[in-house]
Amino acid sequence: MSSLPLHHPAGATEWHLPSKRRVGMSALIAGECAIFTIFVVAYVFYIGKSLTGPTPRQVLDIPIVGTICLLSSSLTIWRAERAIEEERIAWFTLWLAATIALAAVFLIKTILEWKELIYHNGLTISTNLFGTTFYSLVGLHASHVVVGLFLLSSTLVCSLFGWVDSRQSERFGVIALYWHFVDAVWIVVFTVVYLIGR
Amino acid sequence: MGDYSFPVSTPIEPSATASEVGTFLERLHGWVVTVDHKRLGILYILYSTFFLLVAGAEALLIRLQLAWPRNHMLSAQVYNRLFTMHGTTMVFLVGMPFLFGFANYIVPLQIGARDMAFPRLNAFSFWLTAFGGFLLYYSFLGGAGLYGMGNAPDVGWFAYAPLTARSFSPGHATDYWALALIVSGFGTLGTAINIVATVISLRCKGMTLMRMPLFTWLLLVVSMLTLVTITPLTAAQFMLLIDRYLGGHFFDTQAGGSSLIWVHFFWIFGHPEVYVLVLPAFAIANEIIPVFCRKAIFGYPAMVAASLAIMFVSLGVWAHHMFTVGMTSVSTAFFTLSTMLVGVPTGIKIFNWIATLWGGRIRFTTPMLFCIAFLFQFLIAGLTGIMLSVSPWDWQLHNSYFVIAHFHYVLVGAVVFCIFAAFYYWYPKATGRLMNETLGKWHFWLFLIGFHITFDTMHVLGLLGMPRSIYTYQPDRGWNLINMVVSIGGAIQGIAVLIFAYNFITSYWRGAIAGDDPWDAWTLEWATSSPPPSYNFEELPEVHSRRPLWDLKHPDDPDWEYEA
Numbered sequence: 001m002s003s004l005p006l007h008h009p010a011g012a013t014e015w016h017l018p019s020k021r022r023v024g025m026s027a028l029i030a031g032e033c034a035i036f037t038i039f040v041v042a043y044v045f046y047i048g049k050s051l052t053g054p055t056p057r058q059v060l061d062i063p064i065v066g067t068i069c070l071l072s073s074s075l076t077i078w079r080a081e082r083a084i085e086e087e088r089i090a091w092f093t094l095w096l097a098a099t100i101a102l103a104a105v106f107l108i109k110t111i112l113e114w115k116e117l118i119y120h121n122g123l124t125i126s127t128n129l130f131g132t133t134f135y136s137l138v139g140l141h142a143s144h145v146v147v148g149l150f151l152l153s154s155t156l157v158c159s160l161f162g163w164v165d166s167r168q169s170e171r172f173g174v175i176a177l178y179w180h181f182v183d184a185v186w187i188v189v190f191t192v193v194y195l196i197g198r
Numbered sequence: 199m200g201d202y203s204f205p206v207s208t209p210i211e212p213s214a215t216a217s218e219v220g221t222f223l224e225r226l227h228g229w230v231v232t233v234d235h236k237r238l239g240i241l242y243i244l245y246s247t248f249f250l251l252v253a254g255a256e257a258l259l260i261r262l263q264l265a266w267p268r269n270h271m272l273s274a275q276v277y278n279r280l281f282t283m284h285g286t287t288m289v290f291l292v293g294m295p296f297l298f299g300f301a302n303y304i305v306p307l308q309i310g311a312r313d314m315a316f317p318r319l320n321a322f323s324f325w326l327t328a329f330g331g332f333l334l335y336y337s338f339l340g341g342a343g344l345y346g347m348g349n350a351p352d353v354g355w356f357a358y359a360p361l362t363a364r365s366f367s368p369g370h371a372t373d374y375w376a377l378a379l380i381v382s383g384f385g386t387l388g389t390a391i392n393i394v395a396t397v398i399s400l401r402c403k404g405m406t407l408m409r410m411p412l413f414t415w416l417l418l419v420v421s422m423l424t425l426v427t428i429t430p431l432t433a434a435q436f437m438l439l440i441d442r443y444l445g446g447h448f449f450d451t452q453a454g455g456s457s458l459i460w461v462h463f464f465w466i467f468g469h470p471e472v473y474v475l476v477l478p479a480f481a482i483a484n485e486i487i488p489v490f491c492r493k494a495i496f497g498y499p500a501m502v503a504a505s506l507a508i509m510f511v512s513l514g515v516w517a518h519h520m521f522t523v524g525m526t527s528v529s530t531a532f533f534t535l536s537t538m539l540v541g542v543p544t545g546i547k548i549f550n551w552i553a554t555l556w557g558g559r560i561r562f563t564t565p566m567l568f569c570i571a572f573l574f575q576f577l578i579a580g581l582t583g584i585m586l587s588v589s590p591w592d593w594q595l596h597n598s599y600f601v602i603a604h605f606h607y608v609l610v611g612a613v614v615f616c617i618f619a620a621f622y623y624w625y626p627k628a629t630g631r632l633m634n635e636t637l638g639k640w641h642f643w644l645f646l647i648g649f650h651i652t653f654d655t656m657h658v659l660g661l662l663g664m665p666r667s668i669y670t671y672q673p674d675r676g677w678n679l680i681n682m683v684v685s686i687g688g689a690i691q692g693i694a695v696l697i698f699a700y701n702f703i704t705s706y707w708r709g710a711i712a713g714d715d716p717w718d719a720w721t722l723e724w725a726t727s728s729p730p731p732s733y734n735f736e737e738l739p740e741v742h743s744r745r746p747l748w749d750l751k752h753p754d755d756p757d758w759e760y761e762a
Binding site for chain 2 (some may be wrong): 018019024028031035037038049051125126132
């Protein structure tokens with residue numbers, strides 16, 4: 001009994017754990033997925049159940065430009081991630097600005113779409129079930145774009161002041177993860193609202 | 199407890215903090231701005247203890263009203279508000295904050311971390327939760343918009359549509375309900391994210407997933423479940439507010455909307471929520487039962503697997519709350535079978551606890567007594583759950599007192615009993631003093647007797663056909679005697695809780711000094727001083743088995759020689 005091994009056989013193994021920021025953001029995304037699922041289910045459930053017009057087919061146009069802009073912003077933010085990891089800060093700033101510009105185009109297109117719907121077609125959130133579900137689902141997604149835009153713009157400001165270097169790459173990776181999520185959700189929303197529901 | 203010393207941590211001088219206490223205002227300020235997981239854990243627990251007393255008082259008023267037939271002590275409106283507030287408070291302001299409070303306090307200590315992953319998010323989540331709770335209770339003052347008397351929400355804790363529509367629930371009471379739960383829901387989401395990140399990313403060296411204490415394991419499972427459980431409710435409440443304020447039609451049957459979809463959304467949240475509440479109770483039993491029968495937990499991997507199985511299965515059983523709404527026979531059969539399936543992993547857990555007790559040298563201290571009562575009561579609660587999962591049986595007894603008795607058997611008989619066990623078990627760690635054992639035994643026996651008088655007989659009331667949510671009844675129904683008995687049991691429980699409250703407060707000054715490890719336990723929280731210093735461990739520990747303190751106390755026979 002006195003011949004106690006001094007070191008546990010596994011004692012010398014390396015100890016690596018995942019980044020807490022990435023885990024935290026992934027957990028948030030899991031929760032957000034549940035929120036979007038409920039709104040998507042409500043939208044799908046109420047397709048074609050409106051008692052009055054206007055119907056989606058009458059008023060909705062497929063937002064091709066906005067969709068292309070939003071989806072390609074995933075590509076530009078991925079380039080920005082690469083750039084910050086490799087300490088190419090000028091390129092990082094450039095790719096980040098491109099991401100913000102693309103997201104802004106998406107938002108402006110959405111605003112114009114809504115303006116058209118409200119003033120021209122007379123579709124508001126209280127008009128019929130389509131209006132209720134459409135504005136809440138697309139609006140929920142758009143509010144996530146706004147949050148992402150705020151995160152990206154504040155990073156851009158920091159970057160323009162020269163406060164960003166590769167030490168922040170992990171933090172920026174978390175913002176990028178959120179942004180990829182916002183883009184992925186748009187694929188679902190786009191499919192449900194503009195392809196299936198129309 | 200022997201004269202070994204813990205190399206893991208050198209306790210700080212207890213008098214060091216005493217000399218730095220500061221004035222009352224300074225101390226109060228310290229508590230308000232704190233980001234320390236232990237202080238936030240204590241704040242969570244004090245907050246939910248306060249609301250436990252409030253919601254308990256509401257329950258006693260309900261029982262007082264129902265003790266006699268044709269009683270008009272409370273009006274029907276006040277009665278509706280009371281059961282709504284009782285249910286909402288107990289689930290959102292008592293159950294979840296209690297469990298997150300214990301998680302906050304214990305999890306970082308058990309995994310050998312200095313704090314939670316995001317301490318400021320932790321503080322933010324607590325204050326959101328607290329704000330939500332007080333917002334809900336502010337409805338008593340502001341529910342009708344400050345002109346007339348205020349009124350609390352009266353739509354039931356499930357707030358079925360279309361009762362919540364503007365035309366049927368004017369005023370702001372329902373909005374207080376929805377907004378308060380949205381706010382505290384965001385707090386809950388923040389804490390769940392925090393616990394997941396803490397457990398995954400902050401474990402001390404050597405603590406692999408299969409060496410984590412089961413308490414931590416189950417809180418990880420609960421937090422993952424919470425992420426996808428509380429969020430559907432938040433989404434549905436946003437829809438409710440859109441309906442009420444922006445003229446939306448989600449639940450408006452006049453415009454083609456469906457009130458049934460609210461019921462689905464609510465129970466997609468509501469049923470997993472039961473497991474969010476009961477899994478931490480399992481977690482507490484997993485810690486206490488082995489320590490007080492002096493054996494390692496039986497079937498550790500099976501316990502982990504069963505918890506994960508419960509998490510997944512619980513997401514697919516919600517419509518067993520809805521057998522009476524008229525579903526297709528396929529969905530009815532599906533939800534009957536999936537509900538019965540939950541019984542399998544739960545049964546595995548019960549067998550494992552019994553196998554842990556088997557042949558152990560059981561010490562019948564107060565926490566252990568509460569856990570043993572939990573075992574029996576949870577078994578009965580599970581069995582009535584299986585009965586209710588059989589849809590023809592449920593058609594007969596839906597919304598009767600049988601259902602009320604069933605879920606109170608789970609929420610009181612399992613969850614509250616385990617929460618009391620956790621109080622007696624971890625109180626010495628948080629305060630440095632033991633709670634009084636004699637008063638603890640009084641509390642246990644009175645609460646046990648009161649619990650069984652109330653909830654055993656309540657099953658009979660349900661079988662006799664008494665529906666829930668009625669404020670009074672006719673004397674010729676044959677419910678008079680049993681209702682009186684149920685109310686007397688409630689009063690006994692009330693007395694027991696007052697004894698607990700007295701014990702809880704006075705032990706802080708008069709309790710016996712506990713020392714670091716009063717129970718001779720095996721997990722890392724007992725390796726540091728009581729109460730732990732703000733940095734928890736002077737140097738971060740390294741573990742080699744599931745019971746690191748056993749290894750320290752028994753270097754000739756360490757656990758890791760036997761664990762694969």
